[in-house]
Amino acid sequence: MTEQVADIPARYYARMGEVLLRAGVDLFSVLEKVGIDPQLLAQPDAMLRIDQIEAFVMAALQVSGRQDLALDTGYALHITSHSSVGYAMLSSPTAGQGMRLLARYFRLVMPAFSIRYRHDAEHIELVFEPARLMSKACLMFHLEAIVAATYIALGDLLGEHLQAYDVFLSMPKPAHIARYAEMRHVRLHFMEWWTAPGIRMRFAPEIMDRRPVLADPDAFRRAEERCRMLAVNVLASGKVAGWVAMMLRESTDGIPTLTELAQTLNLSTRTLDRYLTMEQTSFRKLYHQVRHVRAKELLANSHLTVTQVAYELGYTDLANFTRAFRKQEGKSPAEYKHVARKNDRLTRLESMVTT
Known part of the structure; x- marks a missing residue:
């Protein structure tokens, strides 16, 4: 059995902890119960394993008795909560560039999920899908939290220029459906019959050219470079295959070659191929x-x-x-x-x- 790696940012679950504290929950008892050091949540770069997150989420739902906990957790996550990716999005010259950047570097935000960006003449879509195995209750929590957090991030990005958009969730209507009325620009569609779990967000194509409130091309270039360097650091954590797959999937100027990806990492093609072999895969696969x-x-x-x-x-x-x-x-x-x-x-x- 493969040992689980702590690679999911703890900062998001620190926000959930703050929501629990405001609700009068004894957070330290909950953390002790699930085996998470409270000091870990206070560290900005701390990481958690998926089994720790599963245990924390399930315990939080049980102790708080609140089925809408995910929404308040998502509402507490502003775009700057997403570290370098968030700052790059804020300074992006257009909303379209910000969305594409989010898709390329989403592994830096939430490795437990993947995101795909689609753009055609009719609409723009962001598709979120789970990348890790988790229980149904934990999955539903994350789907709701992502919807709420994305709503907040888009508000931070576009302010009053944010237009109505559609959100399709692969889950039944929750008992707290009335709370979704707080999302003024969101048209919600609960699609219980979907076979694949996830979220599809659909926007009008005009959003592509919307200028973010804090657009700054120079700051965007610097923040984008920071994101690239953080992605390059996957070499140190043995996750080269995930980075290569991301670059193949999200590149907008044609699928890059092995040589081009190796140059990005300042490696020879032979060395990059060896890293992939160590992860039991290959560029061809x-x-x-x-x-x-x-x-x-x-x-x-x-x-x-x-x-x-x-x-x-x-x-x-x-x-x-x-x-x-x-x-x-x-x-x-x-x-x-x-x-x-x-x-x-x-x-x-x-x-x-x-x-």
């Missing part, structure tokens, strides 16, 4: 995984034909694309596209019914 995910996104969320998707992904032969896709997905690209479009129509119908 990660490349194909990311390309398959990208294929599913394009088939489900774009107006491209199957042939156009194949060429977009670098295939020179449609048959090769179909064969590779069927091998991983169990169905042809055309079959996948048909099912995905059918599900999207159901989502739109559900959106109309719940609005």
Whole structure:
């Protein structure tokens, strides 16, 4: 069994601790019960393991008796709570650049979840999905906290220029549904029938060019460089594969090569390949995984034909694309596209019914 690594920022759960204290809960007793040193939460760069977080969240829900604890935890997280990534977003020249930066460096914010950024002519989407195994109750807590924290961050970023947007959650309506009325710009859709847990946030494309309240191109470049250097530090923690996958997934100017990624880390391609081998993977394996995910996104969320998707992904032969896709997905690209479009129509119908 692989030993769990403490790599999730404790600062977010320190905010939950503050919410518990304000509610009159004996926080120190709760921390003692779950085996977390109270001094750890006071350290800005402290990290927790996922099993510690699971135990803390479950104990907090039980002791406080508050099912809306996640919302207050999320409301307590302003954009500056996200360290260098938050400051980079605040100074980004446009909201679109800030969102793309968040997607590229989300592992620095919350490694327990992954985020994908999508942009087409109709809308912009941020998709949050769990990257770690956790109980249903703990997952629901995090989904609600992410929705609330993102609402606060967007308010910090755009102020009065924030426009209404849609949020789809893969969970049933909670008993405290009335509390969501506090999110003035959010149209909520609880999608209990989803098969994959997560959150989809959908924005009008005009938000891309919105200028953040504290936009500062020079400060943005410095903060972005700081984020890049922090990401490079994954070498010290043995998580090179996650960083490579992130760069492959979020690059907007074409999928980078092994040589380009090695240059970013000031390594030789051979050394980077060796790091990946130590994590029991390879650049080729990660490349194909990311390309398959990208294929599913394009088939489900774009107006491209199957042939156009194949060429977009670098295939020179449609048959090769179909064969590779069927091998991983169990169905042809055309079959996948048909099912995905059918599900999207159901989502739109559900959106109309719940609005």
